[in-house]
Amino acid sequence: MKKEFAVIGLGRFGGSICRELIAQGMEVLAIDIDEERVNEYSEIATYAVIADTTDEAVLKNLGIRNFEHVIVAIGDNIQASILTTIILKELGVERITVKAQNDYHEKVLRKIGADQVVHPERDMGVRIVTNLVSNNVLDYLELSNEYSIVELIAGIKMDGKTLLELDIRAKYGVNIVAIKRNEEILVSPQAEEKIKKGDVLVVIGAYQDINRLEKKMS
Numbered sequence: 154m155k156k157e158f159a160v161i162g163l164g165r166f167g168g169s170i171c172r173e174l175i176a177q178g179m180e181v182l183a184i185d186i187d188e189e190r191v192n193e194y195s196e197i198a199t200y201a202v203i204a205d206t207t208d209e210a211v212l213k214n215l216g217i218r219n220f221e222h223v224i225v226a227i228g229d230n231i232q233a234s235i236l237t238t239i240i241l242k243e244l245g246v247e248r249i250t251v252k253a254q255n256d257y258h259e260k261v262l263r264k265i266g267a268d269q270v271v272h273p274e275r276d277m278g279v280r281i282v283t284n285l286v287s288n289n290v291l292d293y294l295e296l297s298n299e300y301s302i303v304e305l306i307a308g309i310k311m312d313g314k315t316l317l318e319l320d321i322r323a324k325y326g327v328n329i330v331a332i333k334r335n336e337e338i339l340v341s342p343q344a345e346e347k348i349k350k351g352d353v354l355v356v357i358g359a360y361q362d363i364n365r366l367e368k369k370m371s
């Protein structure tokens with residue numbers, strides 16, 4: 154089923170969200186105050202309109218509350234981003250994701266009821282650095298301040314050993330939830346499963362525990 158999204162602010166971030174949603178087959182209403190940006194997206198989005206989203210009447214007329222998910226990607230204008238979010242919330246939009254410029258902005262957005270706050274530049278920076286400093290971490294997903302899911306490449310020290318022999322859960326307090334090997338994926342691997350060098354281990358646990366495992370095993 155096609156989901157209906159609205160993207161407000163068509164800068165680099167909002168623009169890329171819009172393109173990707175369309176690529177994934179979704180319906181997207183693209184909104185910006187700037188005519189040129191809207192023209193650019195009129196060919197890409199399902200609909201594109203010029204509007205100032207800090208005006209409640211404008212958002213109401215667009216029928217914004219009928220969209221399942223609204224993404225606020227207004228960049229530097231923090232005031233406009235906050236005001237837009239408050240109005241969306243008041244109009245009863247089901248799910249609101251907002252791009253934050255800084256921690257203060259995020260705090261305010263959470264207070265006024267944004268369902269999800271993202272910091273694309275900061276998060277991408279952290280992701281890139283994680284990959285730069287570690288040769289073994291392929292990707293990770295932050296679950297909370299404490300826990301994450303990380304994809305680690307099995308090193309030579311693990312080669313040919315079973316999960317039981319490695320005793321990872323007892324030694325590090327983390328769990329291997331899946332093993333990716335070539336095109337195959339083994340979900341919930343058995344204790345007797347032998348690891349091969351180059352396998353991608355999908356590990357869930359606390360950051361410091363995963364870190365210890367990564368250092369020991371590479």
Ligand code: ADP
Nearest residue numbers: 162163164165166185186187205206227228229
């Ligand atoms: P990025 O950092 O993602 O490139 P920008 O600051 O370039 O972000 O883009 C933010 C977009 O939000 C701009 O295209 C701008 O015209 C739009 N915008 C700013 N204020 C409003 C508003 N009140 N209503 C609608 N769009 C707005």
